[in-house]
Amino acid sequence: RSPEIIRIKHVNGVAIDVFYHYREEGDCWHGGVKVRWHNKPFNLVKGVFLGQTYLIPEDYDTYLTENYGDWRTPQKDFDSAFDTPNAEILNTEELAIHAFRMLLSKLIKGNSVSVDFYLSCLQNLGEDNFVKKFKDLT
Secondary structure: OOOOEEEEEOOOOOEEEEEOOEEEOOEEEEEOOOEEEEEOOOOEEEEEEOOEEEEEEOOHHHHHHHHHOOOOOOOOOOOOOOOOOOEEEOOHHHHHHHHHHHHHHHHHHOOHHHHHHHHHHHHHOOOHHHHHHHHHHO
């Protein structure tokens, strides 16, 4: 759906997003339909992973921190649309649709903490009426 991203799904079901990165006036960004993520410009160097050589950011710690915050601490319910410190919203409607989908998923799973999180996200996106009606019903 976006020319800036290639989505790959492994046979085991794990999804991987490969982003094109663009440099503009002291900024390096990558993005999709809903959000764009901004990074400090970086150089690529060769890095070895599982016996294969790949190009990686020279200062990978800064890159990962900009994109994930505390990337060394696993976050079970990490949502790249809402949990990234460097995100810029591109399409509020798409982001709201994503939040509604995630809210439904968390409701079905009975994850009340995540339900509250996505209700807060929806409220921040201007869906106050929905959030109020939802809370009145529950």
